[in-house]
Amino acid sequence: MAGATKYPTGVRVRGDSVQINIPIGGKRKYVTIPQPPTPKGISEAGKLRAHLKDAARWGTLTQADVDAACNVKTTLIDDDRPLFADYAQTYLDNLSSDNAGTRRKYKGILTKHWMPFFAAVPIADINAAMVRSALNSLSFNAPRTYNDALIPLRGVFDLAFLDGEIDDMPTKRIRNKKVQRDDPDPFLPAERAAILEWMRSNWTGKKEVWYLYYKWQFWTGCRPSETLAIDWSDVDWSHNTVKISKTLTGGKVSHATKTYHMRNIHINDVAKDVLLRLKQLTGHQSRVFISLHTDEPWTRDQKLSEKFADAMTGTDMRVRPAYNCRHTYATTMLNSMIEPSAAAYQMGHDIQTFKTIYAKWINTERMSKEMMKLDYSD
Structure with a gap:
């Protein structure tokens, strides 16, 4: 058995159990997961913790998420395809460093509107129907806000498309709402x-x-x-x-x-x-x-x-x-x-x-x- 120093970060073995350290509600807790303390079980515990950490980073992790994740099937843990959260972070990282304001705005939109629906979903599994369902569940106070929310979402999928992770853009047939432009009101x-x-x-x-x-x-x-x-x-x-x-x-x-x-x-x-x-x-x-x-x-x-x-x-x-x-x-x-x-x-x-x-x-x-x-x- 490998020594504790070789365990993945945040993973430990206690008797016949494997535990992962996850922040929940602002506090770090060790959670026992249904994996044996074998090299494979410890490796998969590390993968599971990485998935949960992504959700925690975006502020969408709940106790219910952890409870559900700790009872997932091994086949689900073995799915190493990139998640929506992975590409969302890559999209933000690829934005120009000169435009910090835009990055903050888009991160806020992704965190508020899209991460609760798609954070832990493999990006290849997200289709147009899922995006429309999410849109129908959201409330926007103005057409411009609706259109703004679609900008980073399209950016994430566009990046995944360019990388060959998805074959089609699930947002390509989702249109912006018409925005009534007020006439300028200049001074005489x-x-x-x-x-x-x-x-x-x-x-x-x-x-x-x-x-x-x-x-x-x-x-x-x-x-x-x-x-x-x-x-x-x-x-x-x-x-x-x-x-x-x-x-x-x-x-x-x-x-x-x-x-x-x-x-x-x-x-x-x-x-x-x-x-x-x-x-x-x-x-x-x-x-x-x-x-x-x-x-x-x-x-x-x-x-x-x-x-x-x-x-x-x-x-x-x-x-x-x-x-x-x-x-x-x-x-x-x-x-x-x-x-x-x-x-x-x-x-x-x-x-x-x-x-x-x-x-x-x-x-x-x-x-x-x-x-x-x-x-x-x-």
């Missing part, structure tokens, strides 16, 4: 002017950088995560452009944009004036936008959004989220007769997405051009 030029004037008057001293941030947002249309990741090395003064190639996600800089396409945005005179003032205030740091209170780069935009809400209150403006600064710039470009393809590039959209979001303003711009052709002579 007079509203933008009033907001910026309130910010300029009320945010002085170290608060001035908040005003400069929103002036930049109104006149570049950058996503907040893009703005907070800009370094001074991204600014090309000779060509009046700024390279947008990074985002601030989960408090860390990710070297990729939301669409994974780098772009060089053109900065107009207003945006250039913002940069010139920021150069005086933050030029000693590598990052363009920093907190003047801490002299450190911001790690998230939530506080800035809260400050924007203060400006809404201070100006008695109809309340809208800070993200509408971006919509304001897009519609300003269209109302200024800038070609939609050029505006789409500036915003970091493909042309089709841009046309979908700003269809109303594109049509207005086209109509204005057409109306100029009217002949008013008698």
Whole structure:
């Protein structure tokens, strides 16, 4: 008989019994399993413990699971095909290390929605009917939440398909639900002017950088995560452009944009004036936008959004989220007769997405051009 030091981790022999150490309810317990203390029995105990540990890692292990597992047939323990939990973990591990926020989101979705159904099931045994049954058992508060839940699930099966573990994708005929997109709600030029004037008057001293941030947002249309990741090395003064190639996600800089396409945005005179003032205030740091209170780069935009809400209150403006600064710039470009393809590039959209979001303003711009052709002579 092999010595105890050669037993699989968490496995021990007590008399004629084999026991495994499993965390249940936050406490570690030794559970006796129906295996003889032979080399084969000890090996299979190690496999069983590994399966239960996977469930424990995903937070789905219950006492009932352990009780059921401890009475499984040997043939079930001998099934060494990869489980859904195995591929779920591999899928998360394969996500870009720069996108920690996405990894956290997808792990949360897998843990909440899919692991309770499929964690201990061999991924090759999961079919479309099982996925539909799980979907029918779940409750989603909105179509977008439903669609988001399918993203990592599809990713797990796609990885297993590429590895040849499954012959078909059980999710391929499961469609997303239609999501009604609200029209953008941009600020009118007079509203933008009033907001910026309130910010300029009320945010002085170290608060001035908040005003400069929103002036930049109104006149570049950058996503907040893009703005907070800009370094001074991204600014090309000779060509009046700024390279947008990074985002601030989960408090860390990710070297990729939301669409994974780098772009060089053109900065107009207003945006250039913002940069010139920021150069005086933050030029000693590598990052363009920093907190003047801490002299450190911001790690998230939530506080800035809260400050924007203060400006809404201070100006008695109809309340809208800070993200509408971006919509304001897009519609300003269209109302200024800038070609939609050029505006789409500036915003970091493909042309089709841009046309979908700003269809109303594109049509207005086209109509204005057409109306100029009217002949008013008698």
